[in-house]
Amino acid sequence: MPQQQTSSPGQGQRFDWWAAPAAAPQPDRPAPPAPAVPPPAPPVPSAPPAARTEAAPPARPLAPAPVPPVEAPSAVDSSEVYRAVQGSDAFQEIKRSYRAFVLPVSGAFLGWYLLYVAAQAGAPGLMRSQVAGPVNVAWLLGLLQFASTFLLTWLYARNARTKRDRAALGLRWDTQDQLR
Known part of the structure; x- marks a missing residue:
């Protein structure tokens, strides 16, 4: 990287804003006061000298915590359970219901x-036609894109809630019961 010369640094010095030295404290500003440290508290005697001469009872070692018995791993293989669920009629029906809604709506x-984009490119005169005041056909169709996005999101959520969620939850509980 070539070195840039500026008028502020001395001859042959490099001046980069990220490599500038830290500014020294200025003499016209007083330094901030150092935080006050409270003096250490005097030590508190633990017991009178007469009590220290008595022998303390020996400390008992703590008993180890009981260890719960280790259960043998279950004989059910989780991959087999999931394969069985994937092949079940209930799972296939959930997938079929999902595809029946999502594919046509997405298309x-x-x-x-694409019709909106093609109209913008192919019929600019039609898209400039005034509908109401400053709103033209292009603005109207563009705003309808947003409205249709929100409408389709609401329809998808309603469809999932009414047709698939209950069946999927039942399938999930059955699967969890098999894995226990």
């Missing part, structure tokens, strides 16, 4: 978006 939304 319709993608087509609607």
Whole structure:
């Protein structure tokens, strides 16, 4: 990296804002006062001298905590349980219901978006047509893109809640019971 010369550093000195030396304290400003440290507290005697001469009872070692018995690993293999669930009719029905909603709706939304882009490119005169005041067809269709996004999100959540969530939760509980 070539060295840049500026007028502020001395001859042959390099001046980078990230490598500038720390500024020394200025004499016109007083240094901040040092934090006050409280004096150490005097030691507190633990017991009178007469009590220290008596022998303390020997300390008992703590008894070890009881160890719970180790259970043998379950004979059910989790990968077999999940394979069985994946092949079950209930799981296939959940997947079928999901695809039946998502694929057509995604295709319709993608087509609607591509129609909007194609209209912008292919029919600029139509898109400039005034609808109401300063709002033209392009603005109206652009705002409808947002509205359709929110509408489809709401429809998806409602469809999942009413058609798939209960079945998926039941399948999940059955699977967890098999894994215990």
